[in-house]
Amino acid sequence: MQLPIPSHCPNTNFIYFILSLLISINLCTKTESTSTSCNEGYSFSKMGRNITHCKKLGTLKAEFGWNYHGRVHDFPNNRSSTLVDIFFSAPPVGATGWVAWGLNPRKPFMAGTRALIGFKHPNGSMHLETYNITIDTKRGCQLSSSAIEVEVNDKNITYSADSGFLTIIATLSLPQEYNISKLNLVWQVGSVKDSMPQMHDDTLKNFDSAETIDLSSGKSTSVRHRLHYHRTAHGVLSIVGWGTLVPIGAITARYFKEFPVKFCGWYPLHVSCQISGYLIGSTGWVIGIYLGSSSRYYDFTTHRDFGIIIFTFSTLQVLALFVRPKKGDDHLRYWNIYHHLLGYTLIVLITINIFKGINILRPEKIWKWTYMGLVSVLAFVVISLEVFTWIKFVKCKRLNHRP
Structure with missing residues (x-):
């Protein structure tokens, strides 16, 4: 009809x-932000460290600071790497929750990220290890610490009772596959059970916790x-x-x-x-x-x-x-x-x-x-x-x- x-x-x-x-x-689908000066508005500014770049990340109240030292050539092994000091802070979920910061050499997604995950034990001692985040992690498989291809030196984690933030500090030697002009950052927070990190919450602010950043200029584009x-x-x-x-x-x-x-x-x-x-x-x-x-x-x-x-x-x-x-x-x-x-x-x-x-x-x-x-x-x-x-x-x- x-x-x-x-x-x-x-x-x-x-x-x-x-x-x-x-x-x-x-x-308007592409929005960029830039790094700012590392003033007292950052939780790690009181550590007495010289930090050249700082920025507020888009979700989870997270903060990121870094010193970019440029490329370093290893002549005996005929390879070069990029040397970076990183400072990452975020409030954990609960008094003993975990915080994580990592890099994904391919895309700004959780799966494929090489991460540093740290938390505070109930007795006050601190835990910080490297992890490979895989698709099996997303499916709920137990996460265990493992070696990663990124060389991590001088890693440390601190807790500030004043701000309630955990801060991860480390010096990284990034292989050539990590493009410092388009570096994929991934960060996250979650709870801890029996000294094991548990799956983070299923909310958009958790899923949007990723950015692509240019370490030299400080410009970044976020998934959010x-x-x-x-x-x-x-x-x-x-x-x-x-x-x-x-x-x-x-x-x-x-x-x-x-x-x-x-x-x-x-x-x-x-x-x-x-x-x-x-x-x-x-x-x-x-x-x-x-x-x-x-x-x-x-x-x-x-x-x-x-x-x-x-x-x-x-x-x-x-x-x-x-x-x-x-x-x-x-x-x-x-x-x-x-x-x-x-x-x-x-x-x-x-x-x-x-x-x-x-x-x-x-x-x-x-x-x-x-x-x-x-x-x-x-x-x-x-x-x-x-x-x-x-x-x-x-x-x-x-x-x-x-x-």
């Missing part, structure tokens, strides 16, 4: 706004900055498309078709909201798929699965508009039951998944309160119209039964 052309088409300026948003996001704009676009488009337009389309069909209020343009408005909501929401869903593919070493399974179900149900709802039986057709009753049941289920799943996404992203509280306000307004409208429907229904029934 061919759909009538909606008389209430989405505002052209609104579509332009969405396109402009996506273009600006693509233009690179994905921040895509995550924001994913959230905004999902809330506008799935979370706003789709429910408004359902409200239009439920309360303005014939009863309690008859609105002749209800169907074009319903179709416009459903199709525009589907297109905008699907755009957010595609960005979500991209975010999932960019996060090879972690995923949010429930949020992802709900998203796939929402996209599938929404596609079925839109396709159902094109095969809607004509008025008077025997199959119209069954089509209506299917369309309504799937639509209400879809709205419930959308609401749950948007809240799940907000809890994953953990943005400013205004995001959560704004969406809660939107849900509250829509719920108030639905409840008000439902009450009005029943009042009008009861009055009409009484009038029909009068002698």
